[in-house]
Amino acid sequence: MADRPKRRPGETREKLMNAALTLVGKGRHFASLGIREVTRQAGVVPTSFYRHFRSMDDLGLQLVDELGLVLRRMMREARANVLQADKLIEESVGIFVAHAQANRSFFLFMAQGLAGESRAVQEGIRSEMRFFASELANDLRRLRLMEHLSDADLDMTCDLVVRTVAFSLTDLLSISEDDDYQIGQVRKRTTRFLQxxxxxAGHWQSD
Amino acid sequence: MADRPKRRPGETREKLMNAALTLVGKGRHFASLGIREVTRQAGVVPTSFYRHFRSMDDLGLQLVDELGLVLRRMMREARANVLQADKLIEESVGIFVAHAQANRSFFLFMAQGLAGESRAVQEGIRSEMRFFASELANDLRRLRLMEHLSDADLDMTCDLVVRTVAFSLTDLLSISEDDDYQIGQVRKRTTRFLQxxxxxAGHWQSD
DNA sequence: CACATAAGTGAACAAGTGTACACATCGTTA
DNA sequence: TAACGATGTGTACACTTGTTCACTTATGTG
Structure with a gap:
């Protein structure tokens, strides 16, 4: 008996989003992807695209939403594993690097989107970063760290931290996926930046 | 008498590079530009493109070279205007913002290229940033600032500074060209980041 | 079970794309 | 001035692109 099509709901939709990510992972820029190209990579007929997305920008926006989930998972893991403030920075950076490695295409998409073509995607990623920074500020407050900083100054600090980490992303993603030495270098450098x-921040306003 | 063609050497080449920049300035991503599109914008026949560039990547590389000139001009102006260490940061950020405004398309191209499609362009921009950072380190040494830092730590600091400023670029370029209030906000925030x-850096290794 | 709806398909079209070739024209140098 | 190399032009071709339309097929609800 031949295989029945066995359509799982939303399967093609996933296939299309994964196809776009796969192409980005292969070094293509999201802005240069076309509908036909993506559907081809997904093994789907071009028309199917329109069943799920209005346009490429639309697909990008939905990718941003999923990116949000990835970031939240990462935060949860960081919160679970970083218990004492001792090696806080070092471990957090390690977790970040590990996630960036595991979800390379996703983070590649994020790095591209920051200066991307679609205003909406750009704003979406920016908003994810803001959320991330505010959660970081919450955590620091909860851990009774940086208590001498005003709320505004703490927010600024966290903003700077998130930006620095995001920029390290471009370092990380421009080197080979399994060049452990270079990856270690990026991790060390990022750690020092944050330190x-x-x-x-520790000496802020106390001079 | 009809206008003679009056071909100035390298004129079309300039027109093509400017055309690409113009399109980037209009919100397009460099990676999504096509040869025909650029030649059309330049008011030139498609075949002319090949007289000057092998491919779009090639054009991108040559744009990176020109970007280098823009950055050097900026550095020179900063060095000339920032005489006393007093308002050093504030004035430098001001000069940077002014140049980013005046050469919007160029900096847009730079921001895009950091996570761009062409490995070569990416590396070129990264290399410009490294150069910029090392020049900054030289200046700080010359001004007898941060003398307690080792060379390596000073380099790291300057690297972090350049990254922070580069990231501010994405803020700056995502807001309207003449929204003076928002521009002022970005300038203030960047200044605080650097401070x-x-x-x-001032307290580094002294704890 | 039947039916409405969502999801997938294939053929078609006009428009746009990269690139090749042969030819015209300019500026420079011998 | 003659000739040459660099630069600009027009035409052509084989593909790819985005989008449409009418059609089939599967899924979940009444």
């Missing part, structure tokens, strides 16, 4: 920022 | 980094 310097926190030293600055 | 915090320098506070951190």
């Amino acid at each position: 310097m920022i926190f030293v600055g | 915090m980094i320098f506070v951190g």
Whole structure:
């Protein structure tokens, strides 16, 4: 008996989003992808695209939503594993790097989107970063760290931290996926960046 | 008498590069530009493209070279105007913002290229940033600032500074060209970021 | 079970794409 | 001035692109 099509709801939709990510993972830029190209990669007829997305920008927006989930998972893991403030920065950066490796295409898409073509995608990613920064500020408050900073200054610090980490993303993604030495270098450098920022925050307004 | 063609050498080449920049300035992503599109914008026949560039990537690379000139001009102006260390950060950020405004398309191209499609362009921009950072380190040494830092730590600091400024670029370029209030906000925020980094650098290794 | 609706398909079209070739024209140098 | 190389032009071709339309097929609800 031949295989029945066995359509799972939303299966093609997933296939299309994964196809776009796969192409991005292969070095293509999201802005240069076409509908036909994506459907071809997904093994689906071009018309199917319109059943799920209005346009490429639309697909991008939905990818941003999923990116949000990935980031939240990462935060949860960081909160679970970083218990004492001792090696806080080092471990957090490690978790970040591990997630960036595991979801390379996703983070590649994020890095591209920051200066991307679609205003909506750009704003979406920016908003995810803001959320991330505010959660970080909450955590620091909860851990009774940086208590001498005003709320505004703490927000600023966290903003700077998130930006720095996001920029490290472009370092990380421009080197080979399994060049462990270089990956270690990026991790060390990012850690030092954050340490310097926190030293600055520690002495902020006390001079 | 009809206008003679009056071909100036390298004129079409300039027209093509400007055309690409113009399109980027209009919100398009460089990776999504096509040869025909650029030649059309330049008011030139498609075949002319090949007289000057092998491909779009090639054009991108040559744009990176010109970007280098823009950055050097900016550095020169900063060095000339920032005489006393007093308002050093504030004035430097001001000059940067002004140049980013004046050469919007160029900086847009730079921001895009950081996570762009062409490995070569990516590496080129990264290399410009490294150069910029090392020049900054030289200047700080010359001004007898941060003398307690080792060369490596000073380099790291300058790297972090350049990254932070580069990231501000994406803020700056995502807002309207003449929204003076928002531009002022970005300038203020960037200034504070740098101040915090320098506070951190000032206390580095002295704890 | 039947039926409404969502999801997938294939053929078709006009428009746009990269690139090749042969030819015209300019500026420069011998 | 003659000739040459660099630059600009027009035409052509084989593909790819986005989008449409009418059609089939599967899924879940009454």
